Amino acid sequence: xxxxxxxxxxxxxxxxxxxxxxxxxxxxxxxxxxxxxxxxxxxxxxxxxxxxxxxxxxxxxxxxxxxxxxxxxxxxxxxxxxxxxxxxxxxxxxxxxxxxxxxxxxxxxxxxxxxxxxxxxxxxxxxxxxxxxxxxxxxxxxxxxxxxxxxxxxxxxxxxxxxxxxxxxxxxxxxxxxxxxxxxxxxxxxxxxxxxxxxxxxxxxxxxxxxxxxxxxxxxxxxxxx
Amino acid sequence: xxxxxxxxxxxxxxxxxxxxxxxxxxxxxxxxxxxxxxxxxxxxxxxxxxxxxxxxxxxxxxxxxxxxxxxxxxxxxxxxxxxxxxxxxxxxxxxxxxxxxxxxxxxxxxxxxxxxxxxxxxxxxxxxxxxxxxxxxxxxxxxxxxxxxxxxxxxxxxxxxxxxxxxxxxxxxxxxxxxxxxxxxxxxxxxxxxxxxxxxxxxxxxxxxxxxxxxxxxxxxxxxx
Numbered sequence: 001x002x003x004x005x006x007x008x009x010x011x012x013x014x015x016x017x018x019x020x021x022x023x024x025x026x027x028x029x030x031x032x033x034x035x036x037x038x039x040x041x042x043x044x045x046x047x048x049x050x051x052x053x054x055x056x057x058x059x060x061x062x063x064x065x066x067x068x069x070x071x072x073x074x075x076x077x078x079x080x081x082x083x084x085x086x087x088x089x090x091x092x093x094x095x096x097x098x099x100x101x102x103x104x105x106x107x108x109x110x111x112x113x114x115x116x117x118x119x120x121x122x123x124x125x126x127x128x129x130x131x132x133x134x135x136x137x138x139x140x141x142x143x144x145x146x147x148x149x150x151x152x153x154x155x156x157x158x159x160x161x162x163x164x165x166x167x168x169x170x171x172x173x174x175x176x177x178x179x180x181x182x183x184x185x186x187x188x189x190x191x192x193x194x195x196x197x198x199x200x201x202x203x204x205x206x207x208x209x210x211x212x213x214x215x216x217x218x219x220x221x222x223x224x225x226x
Numbered sequence: 227x228x229x230x231x232x233x234x235x236x237x238x239x240x241x242x243x244x245x246x247x248x249x250x251x252x253x254x255x256x257x258x259x260x261x262x263x264x265x266x267x268x269x270x271x272x273x274x275x276x277x278x279x280x281x282x283x284x285x286x287x288x289x290x291x292x293x294x295x296x297x298x299x300x301x302x303x304x305x306x307x308x309x310x311x312x313x314x315x316x317x318x319x320x321x322x323x324x325x326x327x328x329x330x331x332x333x334x335x336x337x338x339x340x341x342x343x344x345x346x347x348x349x350x351x352x353x354x355x356x357x358x359x360x361x362x363x364x365x366x367x368x369x370x371x372x373x374x375x376x377x378x379x380x381x382x383x384x385x386x387x388x389x390x391x392x393x394x395x396x397x398x399x400x401x402x403x404x405x406x407x408x409x410x411x412x413x414x415x416x417x418x419x420x421x422x423x424x425x426x427x428x429x430x431x432x433x434x435x436x437x438x439x440x441x442x443x444x445x446x447x448x449x450x451x
Contacts, residue, residue, distance in 0.1 A: 030277055030298060030299070031296055031300050032293060032294045032296050056355075078355075079357055080355035080356065081354075089352050089353065092352070093351070093352065103359075103360035104276060104318065104357050104361060105314075105315075105317075105358060105360075106360075108313075108314045109315060109322075112315045124322070125361050125394075126394075127364075127394075127395060128392060129360065129393065129394065130391050130392070131356070171311075173311055174278050174279050174311060177278050180313045180315075181313055181315045224293060
């Protein structure tokens, strides 16, 4: 691919190679920063038995909801699936979906570790709780910790406000959330943005995600489900 | 003297007095979320939200919402001068790394050792969700739990040992309820204040572990009725 132009002509072309069984991270939190256009593209593509890593599991048909409605997801790693995740909850109750529930800060720290080449790390979060089940525990300087594994993915589907053609990214307000972390932890990172600018047009001081973490860019106006 | 247990708003009003000027503070769901409204006018609190905001202000007025600027409960909010945005991972560097001065969370059960259970009722339907509660509980410099003193069926929520799934062990410093302010200390639970009109004995009846107190226990300072 042309590193000086990672812009894809359409959402559908940017997700066209995502196969059945892929592990995919999705950015977004609290209605902000979800790559809703890419999610819709993945729904049209129809890849199935996906393994999903996301803070939550959709709001009705919105956000990840459509992928659950279409029964495209078989496995979930999440911190807070959410009361609005109707289709996820139905399929979870029916035993159709495997769920790994992870504390929110550990969810993103496991991604950060993966992106940084750290295979596992000791953490105080969840010591003495259900989260610690099956994990190695160790006392370090008098305090109890559990071993958490790094978490990576085949694809990260994220949203930013603006990209240059190389993939340097700028986010908007609290729509940043998980997006920059996921960009570092996937083999292929696909970003939807409001606007693409020429290389050199972004102030390097304001770039949050450097282009080295971004593979594909598509321009798509924000879809929001509130 | 009337003898009403405090309302949720009054619990929040009392909890607001625990926040010193210029503190970095995270508020959880439920009663904690009501506290910001009761911070005295001459006190500035830098509220943290785990989706990447430090320096959150009040809710955005209707018609002026920006849905890229929401708190951890999805509510559109505003910023105060000095605010900053950052990623979720940096937000939890702040929680887990011990950088927040005070966190206030809701509770289902608190044990006499300060264990907290607040994310799941056993046998409840659905998948449940942990969210940021475990990271926040482990890392807070000071963790306050606000909750009703007993459950709707009268069952005690301050217990010797939690029976609900735990959020974190030995993490709670202070419990503020509709009946009392209680500090968790190495020597056990210390009854610091009682709700207006209630006696320490009445609070003890509704609390499983032994409460320590000497002499007359002061009443919780509540202005609004």
